[in-house]
Amino acid sequence: MGRVKSLSLLRSPAVRDxxxxxxxxxxxxLAFGTTAVAAGLSPAQAVFLSLFMFTGASQFALVxxxxxxxxxxxxxxxxxLLGARNTLYGLRLADLLGWRGARRALAAHGVIDxxxxxxxxxxxxxxxxxxxxxxxxxxxxxxxxxxxxxxLATERVGDLDAFGLDAxxxxxxxxxxxxxxxxxxxxxRLIALLxxxxxxxxxxxxxAGVPVLLAASAALLALVGPDRDAGTAPAPARSEEALS
Amino acid sequence: MTLWIAxxxxxxxxxxxxxxxxxxxxxxxxxxxxxRFATAVPVALLAALIAVEALRGExxxxxxxxxxxxxxxxxxxxxxxxxxFLVVVVVAAATTAGxxxxxxx
Numbered sequence: 001m002g003r004v005k006s007l008s009l010l011r012s013p014a015v016r017d018x019x020x021x022x023x024x025x026x027x028x029x030l031a032f033g034t035t036a037v038a039a040g041l042s043p044a045q046a047v048f049l050s051l052f053m054f055t056g057a058s059q060f061a062l063v064x065x066x067x068x069x070x071x072x073x074x075x076x077x078x079x080x081l082l083g084a085r086n087t088l089y090g091l092r093l094a095d096l097l098g099w100r101g102a103r104r105a106l107a108a109h110g111v112i113d114x115x116x117x118x119x120x121x122x123x124x125x126x127x128x129x130x131x132x133x134x135x136x137x138x139x140x141x142x143x144x145x146x147x148x149x150x151x152l153a154t155e156r157v158g159d160l161d162a163f164g165l166d167a168x169x170x171x172x173x174x175x176x177x178x179x180x181x182x183x184x185x186x187x188x189r190l191i192a193l194l195x196x197x198x199x200x201x202x203x204x205x206x207x208a209g210v211p212v213l214l215a216a217s218a219a220l221l222a223l224v225g226p227d228r229d230a231g232t233a234p235a236p237a238r239s240e241e242a243l244s
Numbered sequence: 245m246t247l248w249i250a251x252x253x254x255x256x257x258x259x260x261x262x263x264x265x266x267x268x269x270x271x272x273x274x275x276x277x278x279x280r281f282a283t284a285v286p287v288a289l290l291a292a293l294i295a296v297e298a299l300r301g302e303x304x305x306x307x308x309x310x311x312x313x314x315x316x317x318x319x320x321x322x323x324x325x326x327x328x329f330l331v332v333v334v335v336a337a338a339t340t341a342g343x344x345x346x347x348x349x
Contacts, residue, residue, distance in 0.1 A: 027330050031337075045251055053255040055262075057290070062254060064297055072250040076257070078289070083258040085286050088279075090265020097266075108263035164340030167315035170297040171336035174316065177290040178323045188287055195288030196295035203296060204305040215292030222284035223277060 022135070025056070025114065026142035031168035032059055033150025038165075039067030043151035050147040054140065055112050057176060058083040060169050061212065070208025078212045089116040096120070096128045110136030113176070187221065194218035310348040315340030 029050065036046035041063065049059045058079035065075030090111045096119065099107050115135045122128040180188055195218035199211035206214070298316055301307030318339035322332045 025329075027333060031333065041247070041251075045247065049251060049255065052252075053258050055258050057286075057293075058254070058258055061289075061293060062251075064293070066247070068300065072246065076250055076254040079254050080257045080261065081285065082289055083261045084282070086258070086262040087265035087268075088282055090262055091268060092265075094266050094268075099266075104266055105263065108266045109259060111262040111265060162341060162344060164311070164315055164337040164342075164344065166300075166309075167312050167319070167336040167340040168333055170294045170312075170316055171319040171333050173290045173294045173297070174319055175323060175329050175332045177287065177294065180287050184287075188284070191284050191287050192291035195291040198288075199292035199296050200299065200306065211296055212289060212292045215288050216285055218288035218291075219281055219284035222280045 022138035022142040025139050026146040028056060028168075028172055029143045029146030030150040031165060031172070032056065032063070032143075033147040033152075034154045034165050035060065035067070035150075035169055036063045036147070037151045037154040039063045041066065041151075043148060043155060046151040047144060047148050050144045051140075053079070053083075054109060054143070055083050055086060056143075057113075057173065060172065064169060065209035065212075068208030070210070074207060074209030074213060078209055081213065081216055085113075086111050089113070092116065093119060093132070096122075096125060097132060098125055099129075107132065107136075110140070112139075114139055191218050191221050194221060311340045311343035314343045314348065 032050065033043070033046050036049065036059075037043060041049075049062070053059050053062075061082055062075045062079040065078060066072070090108065093111060093116060097104075097107060110132065115132055118135045119128050119132040122131045177192065181192060195215040198218055199215040202211040202214050294316075298312060299306045299308065315336040315338075319332050319336040322335045327335070
């Protein structure tokens with residue numbers, strides 16, 4: 001029986017989805033390991049971040065500031081601001097997963113964009129739990145392994161500009177932002193434009209990392225006027241698409 | 245050593261943010277102001293990160309790198325064609341590498 005059960009588990013859509021996502025994220029891990037070492041981190045530090053920070057956009061943001069010679073405090077603040085969206089994901093997942101105590105503390109580490117998206121798509125608690133664990137484990141494994149691979153390769157190869165890897169970081173941020181630009185209203189696009197403009201305007205005058213923090217003020221625009229977004233879609237459904 | 249401390253502290257902070265969500269009372273989500281601001285913050289931050297990293301200069305604050313911008317243009321095209329995440333990233337890197345091999349900035 002146990003054998004049959006584990007075979008059917010392997011074929012379950014949740015596990016299949018998580019494997020597909022894990023492979024895709026693995027490629028990003030390669031880019032992260034590469035970027036981190038190019039920025040001056042050691043391979044051990046790159047793997048440490050993938051294992052213990054385990055939230056890609058924050059990791060890229062922190063490493064980007066380090067490579068730009070910016071202050072570590074600004075880099076850390078940027079990473080935490082980006083990581084704050086995981087708090088929203090956790091709020092959404094709490095009831096669905098229904099874990100308490102040590103399990104909840106362990107599960108918290110796996111609350112990221114991808115696990116949230118896969119888990120929220122499940123019909124009931126049992127499959128939500130399976131999907132969450134499968135996605136977190138598969139994706140985490142790929143993420144850490146490919147980070148190590150990218151970091152070690154970069155240490156040996158040296159100059160990476162020839163491989164176009166400097167385009168990978170912004171391309172990842174773009175792919176994460178895209179669903180919001182396409183799906184949300186004009187105000188979201190305005191916030192994005194204002195955020196980008198604020199950061200670029202501030203770049204010549206403040207240390208690296210700070211322009212991105214200043215750009216967060218563009219989000220205040222979301223508080224102006226009526227809550228139009230709420231009229232077009234139920235509020236809780238939003239964070240599935242709010243991948244960032 | 246300073247770098248290690250910064251990395252560990254940021255990692256710990258990121259974990260606490262995740263845990264706070266799983267452990268917090270769910271009615272926090274009901275605050276419309278908090279929700280509107282919190283869903284908008286990643287949009288502003290990501291757009292800023294794209295702009296700053298795309299135009300990152302060597303030795304000067306900002307500069308135009310034709311190969312890198314070409315790669316990002318290709319990424320936009322891939323996104324418009326609804327390509328999956330992995331394809332978008334690979335297309336961006338491959339286009340940038342290709343343009344550079346051809347001698348573009």
